[in-house]
Amino acid sequence: MQAGEAPFDFEATFRAQYGRIARIIARVVRDPARAEELAVEVFLKLWRNRKAQGEKTEGWLYRAAVRKGLDELRRQNRRARYEHLFRFVRQVPTPEDIRSAADEQERVRLVLALIEPRQAELLLLRSHGLNYDELASALDLNPASIGTLLSRAQQAFRKEYIKRNGER
Amino acid sequence: MENDNDMNENFPVDDHLAKLNPDGEWQPNVTQALARFKERRDGSRKRIWATVGVLAVSACLACAILLVKKADMQRVSATVKTVKDGQTAPDFILKDATGANIWLSAYKGKVVVVDFWATWCHGCKTEIPWFMEFQNKYKDSGLAVIGVSMDEDGWKSVRPFVEEKKMNYPVVIGNDDLAKRYGVDSMPMTLLIDRKGKLAASYIGLVDKGIFEKELVRLLR
Numbered sequence: 001m002q003a004g005e006a007p008f009d010f011e012a013t014f015r016a017q018y019g020r021i022a023r024i025i026a027r028v029v030r031d032p033a034r035a036e037e038l039a040v041e042v043f044l045k046l047w048r049n050r051k052a053q054g055e056k057t058e059g060w061l062y063r064a065a066v067r068k069g070l071d072e073l074r075r076q077n078r079r080a081r082y083e084h085l086f087r088f089v090r091q092v093p094t095p096e097d098i099r100s101a102a103d104e105q106e107r108v109r110l111v112l113a114l115i116e117p118r119q120a121e122l123l124l125l126r127s128h129g130l131n132y133d134e135l136a137s138a139l140d141l142n143p144a145s146i147g148t149l150l151s152r153a154q155q156a157f158r159k160e161y162i163k164r165n166g167e168r
Numbered sequence: 169m170e171n172d173n174d175m176n177e178n179f180p181v182d183d184h185l186a187k188l189n190p191d192g193e194w195q196p197n198v199t200q201a202l203a204r205f206k207e208r209r210d211g212s213r214k215r216i217w218a219t220v221g222v223l224a225v226s227a228c229l230a231c232a233i234l235l236v237k238k239a240d241m242q243r244v245s246a247t248v249k250t251v252k253d254g255q256t257a258p259d260f261i262l263k264d265a266t267g268a269n270i271w272l273s274a275y276k277g278k279v280v281v282v283d284f285w286a287t288w289c290h291g292c293k294t295e296i297p298w299f300m301e302f303q304n305k306y307k308d309s310g311l312a313v314i315g316v317s318m319d320e321d322g323w324k325s326v327r328p329f330v331e332e333k334k335m336n337y338p339v340v341i342g343n344d345d346l347a348k349r350y351g352v353d354s355m356p357m358t359l360l361i362d363r364k365g366k367l368a369a370s371y372i373g374l375v376d377k378g379i380f381e382k383e384l385v386r387l388l389r
Contacts, residue, residue: 011202014198014201014202014205015198015202018196018198018201018202019195019196019198022196022201023196026194026196027188027189028188030373031291031354031355031373031374032194032196032290032291033286033288033289033290033291033292033354033355034354034355035196036196036197036201036288037204037354039196039201040201040204040205040208043205044205044208044209044212047205047209079372104184104187105187105188108184108185108187108188109188123181123185124185126182127182127185127186127188154181157181157184158179158181161179161184162179
């Protein structure tokens, strides 16, 4: 915070932004309750990081939220892979497997977990409604390069999706 | 770029991503979240002071704590570190709302559903009436349901909830050690334990009621 700047009102920021942050995470992780928990963790991280508290807090929160969600998604996928290996012995599909296989959301999540993290972040924030300037600010990118990066990210998503699921 | 546009029309990435929108009925609870945030923030402050305090105690006391810890860790490592299907479910002894001890190993011979839940978890609240129904329906066939609440404020939140829902199976309060041993890192998490005390299946997230019941009946046979 610069000298002369108004003190940062953490609680007001929490109240104003928590819902949006929880929703960003909930789009990535399966369980809304878990998303709410992770959103609290994002705010704990903000509370520890004084430098992020200021006029750029909103962008910082979006970036931290989308990263938190993607980290959780990759962790869930790693876990699912281990459980899959273990099922060679067990061979009893869990309801989770059955639902996941049929679920378009899970297909999209899997692709997001597999493409470059930076590209996944860009796609998620864009689809959450951020414009080019907001994206540039949240992800520390040059606004002039957003269009190209977004296009590359879409191509990467499309390629990975088709590789795994065929054209739908 | 023209080519990209054509491809995007044929394969609209945004449409796929739009399918990720969470359930329309779900509303993040800001007040509850803020309370949880404050609790965790204050908890971490307390932890820092506790660490300073522990560093300041005498060497003799530190030795005593280390010995107690070592014994505790040996007891934990004698059980399973992170439970996997087919392994023996780690035993636990926890008190229920009446103060009575609930021993998991005492349920050997029964099929046990262990439900890790919390009062703030939406999925958990959906499942609880199903587990109450199963408890009623299959109690005489050898089913026992145990609810392990992971609410940080323990009975303060859990007791009114249990009374309000008239939960018909024992509920205990879990702890970090138990969560680590069972690998609980999200809720709801439900375990099915067979009559031999071995883990038959674990479910992360909301169970599919019909499939879960079929699996339950298969184990009861």
